[in-house]
Amino acid sequence: MGKFICAIAALLLALAGCAGNKHSEAAPPETPPAAHPAPEADSLYAFAAEQVALGPRVPGSEASRRCAELFERRLEAFGADTVMRHEAQVTFHDGSKATARNILGRFNPEATRRVLLLAHYDSRPWADQDPDPANRDKPIDGANDGASGAAVLLETARLLGQQRPDSLGVDLLFVDAEDSGNSDPYASDTELTWCLGTQAWVKDMPYTAADKPRYAILLDMVGGRGARFHREYFSDRAARAVVDKIWAAAARAGHADRFPNSRGGSVVDDHIHISAAGIPCADIIETINPETGSFNPTWHTTADNLTNIDRETLRIVASVVADVLYNE
Numbered sequence: 001m002g003k004f005i006c007a008i009a010a011l012l013l014a015l016a017g018c019a020g021n022k023h024s025e026a027a028p029p030e031t032p033p034a035a036h037p038a039p040e041a042d043s044l045y046a047f048a049a050e051q052v053a054l055g056p057r058v059p060g061s062e063a064s065r066r067c068a069e070l071f072e073r074r075l076e077a078f079g080a081d082t083v084m085r086h087e088a089q090v091t092f093h094d095g096s097k098a099t100a101r102n103i104l105g106r107f108n109p110e111a112t113r114r115v116l117l118l119a120h121y122d123s124r125p126w127a128d129q130d131p132d133p134a135n136r137d138k139p140i141d142g143a144n145d146g147a148s149g150a151a152v153l154l155e156t157a158r159l160l161g162q163q164r165p166d167s168l169g170v171d172l173l174f175v176d177a178e179d180s181g182n183s184d185p186y187a188s189d190t191e192l193t194w195c196l197g198t199q200a201w202v203k204d205m206p207y208t209a210a211d212k213p214r215y216a217i218l219l220d221m222v223g224g225r226g227a228r229f230h231r232e233y234f235s236d237r238a239a240r241a242v243v244d245k246i247w248a249a250a251a252r253a254g255h256a257d258r259f260p261n262s263r264g265g266s267v268v269d270d271h272i273h274i275s276a277a278g279i280p281c282a283d284i285i286e287t288i289n290p291e292t293g294s295f296n297p298t299w300h301t302t303a304d305n306l307t308n309i310d311r312e313t314l315r316i317v318a319s320v321v322a323d324v325l326y327n328e
Contacts, residue, residue, distance in 0.1 A: 051147040052305070056139035056140060059180060064101065071150070082104075086104065087099050088197070093193040109169060113214065115328065119174060120195075120198075120220065122179050124300050127302045128300055140300065146179065149220050153173075170325060173201070176197035183300075191268045218285075223313055224309075224310060230263060232266065271283040
């Protein structure tokens with residue numbers, strides 16, 4: 001997950017022209033929510049643990065390659081109709097290069113009414129926020145910042161393998177090279193050093209005007225203990241109707257305490273580039289602490305490991321996403 005930032009002039013201007021700016025409060029459903037398979041907390045945790053067991057998924061590493069292959073196997077096993085790998089050479093802010101591997105699984109590819117879910121799976125190469133200076137050049141496990149969002153995508157794929165929403169196509173995108181950005185707030189174009197895998201993917205999106213997803217949901221840092229998810233600032237600007245839809249689903253399911261219907265901070269994340277590409281995208285991300293301006297205390301530290309992952313948080317987020325999909 002990229003750093004907290006209050007203003008991104010160039011990208012914000014791009015977002016202003018994106019679809020989805022118009023405010024429309026979600027209306028209560030006239031019929032009961034559709035029945036669908038329920039996400040399982042243990043399954044979600046196992047998907048996160050499986051990624052962490054590979055080691056830090058630093059872009060270009062062996063662990064990263066094996067993780068991409070894991071997603072491909074899982075998507076095929078869960079019945080995805082199409083599994084695609086998108087590779088792109090990316091250059092990081094320090095001049096180093098790596099091949100980013102983005103994995104896309106498509107369910108009901110013939111459907112023109114589509115929704116895109118995405119999450120990054122790479123982990124930060126340096127624990128630059130660790131309280132111990134001796135750890136700050138070490139890669140992190142990325143259990144929350146990386147594996148948790150990808151775990152929700154895998155659990156969603158498992159549910160889709162059991163029951164598909166009627167006449168709705170669902171695309172699941174696992175993106176690489178999100179979390180190697182420059183954390184120096186005084187560097188020029190800092191925001192563009194994050195989300196390199198997504199920046200490359202939107203240039204080669206496998207869509208036509210007819211089957212481009214109507215909206216997208218990004219999942220990032222969705223496994224923290226007691227995590228709360230406010231409406232992210234850029235999401236509200238570029239995809240307010242999508243945010244309304246998600247937060248209304250959370251309220252119906254009794255999770256308003258975890259999804260407060262108020263605006264949180266602004267975040268440089270993959271959703272900015274998805275929205276700028278014409279797919280209004282909402283970011284479900286743990287709320288920035290308004291008192292400290294920081295993320296979860298494990299963010300970009302060696303403490304971002306499985307001991308700090310909460311099964312119930314994962315289950316709640318996955319349930320809200322499933323409710324949105326199955327009630328389209």
